[in-house]
Amino acid sequence: MSDFFSAFLDDLPQLRSGLWVTLQATVLGALAALLLSFALGLMSVGRLLVLRGVSRVVVEFFRGTSLYIQLFWLYYAMPTLTGYELDPLLCGVVAFGLNYGAYGAEVVRGAIGSVPRGQYEAAVALNMSPLHRMRKVILPQAWVQMIPSFTNLLIQLLKCTPLLWLISAADLMTVVQQLRDRTGETLAAYLTLLVIYFVLAYALTLLMNLLERSAKRRLGLHTGAGSLLRSRSATEAVASPAGGAR
């Protein structure tokens, strides 16, 4: 065991670069997913039947085909089909973005639908344009509803980043596996990896809870300090089973 930890300390630079790859994939993937969520989600509540249909098909397609397959398709199949090759990290970002964007679109759609109808009607009565209503009245209120589900999806996305190892992206898992191969300390290596992921998940949850709290405060909803350390899944896994787990 002590061999493992001295090796662990020796390998800190590699671990750091692996962690960097994992974090990049998480953050960039989440940003891509966020953009796609809003694009598809807004399309799905729009008035144009064509856009609603397109959104529906894209969402069901990327939810229905496994993330694993999307990633492998991008990495293995796309180059032979199109002759265009993506860097492994970019593959990850695109696959995470598409898959979680599809789940996120449902979150956006649901949150917009949950804003009381009276809010929309008051905005109509004040003669706001459809865009103005969405931007200034509906979305600011829906956003608060979205954050817990987005937190959930973000953690799910983080938990999928070890897939990068399978497309040789030199992520955290790759580095820890190399460490394990060299030291032969299987249990210590995987436990370390799990603990790092656990810490990352908690740090992200905390950040998202802070975001949620500030968003709630803007709506005049006050939350106790305890909510900050609340575990994400305890409340959300139940509230949205479909969006909760992949």
Added chain:
Amino acid sequence: MNGFDWNAAGDALPLLLKGFEVTLLATVLGTLVAAVLGLAIAVAGRAPSRWVTVPVRVVMEFIRSTPLLVQLVGAAALFSSVEPLTIGIVVLGVHYATYTSEVYRAGIDGVPKGQWEACRALSLGPRRTWQAVILPQAVRNVLPALGNYAISMFKETPFLAVITVQEMVFEARKYGADHFAYTEAFTLAGLVFLVASYPTSLLMRKLEKRLGH
């Protein structure tokens, strides 16, 4: 660079469907483990002693917040003598039990307090209380949620390929590598997933509506 080869796709399909049987088996057994273990965890979470509830909660939180893939690969490396499919089913089941236990917990919390008090008033033992009064009420509404987790698990079964379980994606990778036909193999595998999961999720949505969620 070449296009989509329909002949290769035709060749690959029987292999994929053979692998799909393993995929389904893993999903069904994994869901069973998750459903049973999740209930046990939820009941344990209601134990009177903190020495039970706190460790249970910590372990659940840890498993839930860490990647399934790492858990799978780690378990397979530690228990290399056990058959990979068994490891896959157990790890999938345990991982998802941390989610299903929350579904049960919400169901149990939803049983009105008066029901517990009535049991105490009738001096029912804890076993009777759970069996005859609480669980029948708690479990009724969890079916759609369990179904949704089963679908999620189904879409995560490709992870089992990593620990050499010969399920569909394992076969797809193998065919892809042997015939240099990744495009056909992965496209088909994705479509099989879509064809299987989409109607099931529609069914779950219908069930949710029926139960008035």
Added chain:
Amino acid sequence: MATEPLPLQKPAAAAPRDAVPATAPRAAPETGPPLVRFDDVVKRYGDHVVLDRLNFSVRRGEHVTLIGPSGSGKTTILRLLMTLEKVSDGVIWVDGSPLSHVAAPDGSLKPASEKHLREARKKIGMVFQQFNLFPNMNVLRNITEAPVNVLGMDRAEAEDRARELLDLVGLSGKIDAHPSQLSGGQQQRVAIARALAMRPEILLLDEVTSALDPELVAGVLDLLSDIARNTDITMVCVTHEMNFARDVSKKVLMFDAGHVVESGPPEKIFSDPEHERTRAFLDAVL
């Protein structure tokens, strides 16, 4: 700072209004073309007919109260006027133009586009039963958001006007407050100020006191009586407050099952109703 006067202080066309008792109608509305006219309006939800070939009109400056049992289609009338719902058949005319239709070159009427609807809505404001203040904005922003971004009013000007309106509704101290910090009565008064800030010609009031605690009702009703007395805004109210109907309105329309059963000045309707349905309804609510 040359801010425009509030509608309240606007010298009305009928100059000797001070001489007229508060409850009595002012002179002007008797004549002149109707500002709002329902022309054989039908509203159906599926098979359920809410309004059945409804005809009635409201003159400029008139204060009309719609009374009747719940489910009689009163609120639907306001929602149609606010273009929150579409008519199933018939036409609503506002100031001589069809509200949710446009005239095609051949003279027939076609359902209007969003652009036309936005033009039509300019004249109309609405206060809702549930207030519907925007929780993501403070009181000031609630009032200034639409004047600035819809009417294109200068922000400083809009804020000055918001202050005057808040003064009018008795909430000057709450300008930076958040809707969730206000009582129901205060929220409703802000909602009234918000509607007035758009300078509507027609103000629709949809059971504006129904969601309030009993002790807060009087304040809101007094405010509305004040506005009715001192402005030339045309008001169409749906209410269960018969006192309000009696004191503020010039005309009362009794509804039942999608029809106007009876209409007339409040003195007549309340003391000597002609129709049996009206009598039964008034016996039940008074």
